[in-house]
Amino acid sequence: MRSPLRLYGRSGELASLETLLTRLRRGDGGALVLTAPPGSGRTALLAHAVAAYRDRGAGPALHVAGAPDERWVPYSGLHALLCAADPAPGDPDRVLRDGLPPAAFLALLRRLGCGRPLLVCVDDAHLWDPDSRAALAFAARRLGPGSRVAVLIAAGDEAGFAGLPALRPGPLDDDAAAALLDRLTGAGRADPVVRGALLREAAGNPGLLTALTARLTPAQLAGRVPLPHPLPGGDDVLAAHADRVGHLPAATRTLLLIAAAAHAHEPEGAGADLALVRRAAASAAVPPAACDLALHTPGGTAGALRRAGDRVHFGEPLLRRALLHRAPPDRRRAVHGLLADLLAPGFAALVQRACASPGPDAPLAAELEAAAAPPRPHADRATALTHAAALTPDDTAGQARFAAAAEQYRLAGEPGRARTALARAGAAPGPAHHVRGLLALADGPAPDAHEALLTAAALLAPHDPGRARSALLGAAEAAWAAGEALGYLDALTRIPADAADRDLAHYRDGMCAVLRGRIGAGHLLLRRCLDSGARDPGALLRAGAAGLVLGDLDAACRAGARALAAVSASGADALLPQALEHLAYAELRAGRHARARAHALDGLRAARRTGRPNSAAHLHAVLALAASVESGTRECAAHAGAALAGAAPHGLVQAETLATWALARADLAAGRPAEAAARLDPLVRPGLRRGHFATRMLAVPCYVEASVLAGRAVRGGGAEPVAEAVAEFAVWATRTTDPQVPAQLARCRALLAPVGEAAGRYGEALAHHDRAGGDFEQARTRLLFGSWLRRRRRTREAREPLRDALVGFERCGASAWAARASGELRAAGEAVEAPGPSGTPAPLAALTPQQARIARCVAEGATNREVARRLSVSTRTVDHHLRNVFAALGVRSRTELAGLLQDVPRDVSATSRPGHADVPTMPGADR
Structure with missing residues (x-):
């Protein structure tokens, strides 16, 4: 076959x-x-x-x-x-x-x-x-x-x-090209740096990718032997591209070569200056008609050049490379030299001179290195440093320049080019370790990045304290992402005191004090970070983190917005996903879920564009948390799954904790408290799987709610872990100024309180909410209070908090939670429309609350006896209600019932559990 x-x-x-x-x-x-x-x-x-x-x-x-x-x-x-x-x-x-x-x-x-x-x-x-x-x-x-x-x-x-x-088949997209490369090399056998170089060089052309891969040895593919520069192979494909214009007049081919060379000093995708091309063509005695032919005649050139305002682009990027590759070296260097003579002294002329150089040129390399300085964009600086390194006669100095180019490529959001430059840097100490560690922090295991950056800091400290400090901050960030509090403290304490950077000193000392339990002193220092008026992107990102630790969420949002503006102004594309991640998380903590989602989606796109999958995992976790409020189970599960898939292999404990919390919160919204409690139990209790040290406390209110509603807090000694979690949360509440925490603590205590005290505790929680604001958390408290009243058969009193909860959830767009509140309100005897998937009444709306709960349980596969045990009613009662359900819905079997309800949103009225609807949450509550 x-x-x-x-x-x-x-x-x-x-x-x-x-x-x-x-x-x-x-x-x-x-x-x-x-x-x-x-x-x-x-x-x-x-x-x-x-x-x-x-x-x-x-x-x-x-x-x-x-x-x-x-x-x-x-x-x-x-x-x-x-x-x-x-x-x-x-x-x-x-x-x-x-x-x-x-x-x-x-x-x-x-x-x-x-x-x-x-x-x-x-x-x-x-x-x-x-x-x-x-x-x-x-x-x-x-x-x-x-x-x-x-x-x-x-x-x-x-x-x-x-x-x-x-x-017209276009270039392969990134995923398709990567899949083809996996087939050509064997999945997982090619070194990541080699993969990046091959994919970038092929530019989505499958024939060129195949040809380039075929010319590399197994040792080169595995990264054990450095790649040749330029990559061999693909001559036939490039020659075929060049042949497409080979029949054109010589003058037109000369003009196309000039246009190809004029791209060398321009940013990727920016095209070439049409005026410069015309001037160079005139100097080379190319008649104007040749330029018109290349620009306007589709026959022959196949749209070789396309004009966009005062710029020209090649319709096929590989045609530009093919023309330069096919031209004799002397002719190609002569064209670059001609362009250099026509350009004003500066960066562009230096790059053209570098392309025209026949060999090493130490003075020119020094000029290029000097040109690679702010405020020039990071991509331009990387280009200048790469040319400088290639022209440097001394190997050691050349390797150092390649390492510096790698750092600029990283900041420009081009990790593939950064890794290629690092491969050419060889064993350059210090700077190369620094960039490798920062690349691992963006796309690698966090513990590996931590160790690499500590090593880089030690190598850089004697002669480059600025880079050493940056490496230590990166090591601290890696430890934070990995949930290693001791590693984070160790990296921070290694940062030397610097009177010139008081903001950094305040941040270092403040975070160390908080983690060592000296809360008051730590908060005082972190407050100085917030009030410093810093403008540097790194300082503003640290200020935002300080605001989150303090619990001053408004200040954290303001610092995050300023950090985003500073990053955008600096042109450091590599920092953009991180800035958007910090801002989205701060807005999420402040209850601004829609804003958090918008910024997280922008950050996700930036993370994909700049090759930062670790940031993407964190952003997916933020989106999962937003979806657990706004969208419900399906979208939350998709984002949480993406976060966990990226976080698990790279040891990103913070992202794992947030994603698990999001799944649990979606379970709660859908009326699955037992599942929610099972997810959160290992995160908030001591043990090997304990959640992130800085975020696990945020999940405690959900854990307490889920445990109580699932009956875990009242059976078999299960109350002790929940009480311990509340006690730890109470201690943490004294260390933060987050306005929602006192209300959440009072709500937790209300859930665990005896019947005689619970109403007072709920009242205390609502009073805190009135002072703190925030629709979502206040609505959650009202929902629990109304449910508690209804289960005590105080249905008339229950309707007001449940009604307020429904309005609060609708106001903040929490559709899944609104469905749960509407179910409770119907169970309290108030008519509430339950919209179906397309705005039509849901099938359960035709049933009484008890019938709806029984129908849902049966649709999930429970037997009548299991339903009776779950709802604390007799089997005969279940039989009676189920006959009425079949008649009301027009179904004849359990299978038809399950099919009818499979797409119906699940709410509390239809998903009872022990300790959930109509079941006492504390022993003897209804006796």
Whole structure:
């Protein structure tokens, strides 16, 4: 059996091919032209179509390819096609001798199928002779319903098939290119630095990626041997790109080479200065008409240059690289030298001079290094330092410059280029360790980053105290993410006192004091961080963290917003995901869930763009927490799953804690307190799986609520862990100024209080909420208080807090929690509309609260006896209600009931548990 050809990132193209083949199998004809740059997979797509068609046995298929040597032999293309037919019609050699009019070729195609549907595939049709292409295009335009012939053509843009349906496969996206590379190298066998270099060099071109990978040895792929620079391979693909403009006049080709060289000093994707290209062309005696031809004539150049205002871009990025690669070295250096002479002295001229240099040049390297200074953007600084390193005669100095370039690439949000520069830096001590540690902090295990940055700090301290301090701050950040309080303290205490940076000293001393239990002194120092008026992005991020530790959430949000503005102004794209993460988390803590979600989504996009998956894991956790309030279980589970998938292999305990808390909160909203308590139990209690030291206390109120509603706090000694958690939360409440914490503590105590004291505790909690504000937490307290009253059969009193809870949840967009509140309100005897998935009444709305609870339990698979035990009623009562449920909903079986309710949002009225609706939460509460 033949193994099917695996294509990556071509689902749209394959669907179009399948549509054509389906029509052909029905007897209808058609045509489709695949136009794409060399190496994009045109040939693979045609081969796939031929194999798929032949496997179905619908009819014959002819598959031929153009031959460069026969390009100017009249009718050679038609001759090759007829020779591929079995049997060949008549005498194919007569076609070469006498020719074949287009109409006669069309009639011949219709006979070749012998009454069966015929597929004709022509690869590289642009290499056919003009007469054959004209006949093929004539025939393809006349194939329609009932013709039983379909033509698939793969060709360059210049082949002359205008007017036919066309499909243009673009570059592979990142995921598809990575999947192809995994197949080529064996998943997991290629070193990450090598993977990044190959993917970046291939620019989404599958043919080039395949060629580059094939030229590397196993040791080079595994990273044991440094990669050659530039990467070998791909000459055929690049040559094919260059050949697309090879037939143009020499003056036009010169202008295209000038445009390609003019991109060298520009940022990625910025194009070239059209005025500079025109001036250089004039200096090289290129007539203006050549520029007009390159810009405006689609025939021949295939849209080689595209104008956008005063900039020009290559339509195909690989064409630019191909032109530079194919040009003789002396000619290429001469063009760069010409551009350097036309540019004013400065960064751009230095880069062009570097490209024009035939070998090492120490003075030029020194000038480039001097140009790599603020306020120039990080990407430009990286470019200058890379050229400087390549021109440096001394190996040690060159390695140091490559390490400095890696740091600038990292700050520019290009971790792949940073890793490539690090590979060329070799064993440069200190700076290279620093950048490797910071890259690991963004995309690697946090404990590894911690150790790497501590090592870098030790190496840098004697001669570069500034970088050493940065490395220690990075080590502290890694320990924080990993939940290692002692590692965090150790890294902070290693930062030397610096009178010039009092903000950092206050932060260091304040955080150390808080973690060592000297709360008052620590808060005083952290308050100075908030009040300092710092403008540096790093200082502002630390100020935001200080605000969170203090519990001053408004100040934390303000510092986060200022940090985001400072990062955006600095151009340090690598810091953007972190700034958005800090701001989103602060807003989440402040109860601004919609704002938190918006900033977290922006941060997630930035994290993906800049290669920071660890930040993405934290941002997914923030989004999961927001979804646990606003969207309910499904969206929360998706974001929490993404957070846990990224956090687990990299030891990101903080992200794991937040994601688990989010899942538990969604469980609570959906009326699953037992599941919520099970998730949170290992986080808030002592043990190996204990949650993050700085965030686990935030989950205690949810843990207490879930444990009480699930009955865990009243059975088998289960009250002791819950009481211990509340006692620890009470101690923590004295150490924070978070305005919600006193109310949450009072709510926890109300949940655990005897019947005679609970109402007073709830009143105390609501009084705290009135002072603190915040719709969501206040609504949660009102919901619990109303539920408590209803279970005490004080339904009239219960309606007011439940009504207020519903309004509060609706005001802050907490739809899942609003559903739970509406269920409780219906159970208290007040009519509340329960909208279904499309705004129609939900099926459960037709039932009484008790019937709805029984229906939900049965739909989940519980037997009548299990339902009776769960709801503390008799089996006969369940039987009676279930008959009425079947009648009210028009179903005849438990299976139909489960199908009817599978998409209905779950609320408290339908999901009772021991200790939940209508079951006492404390022994003897209803006796």
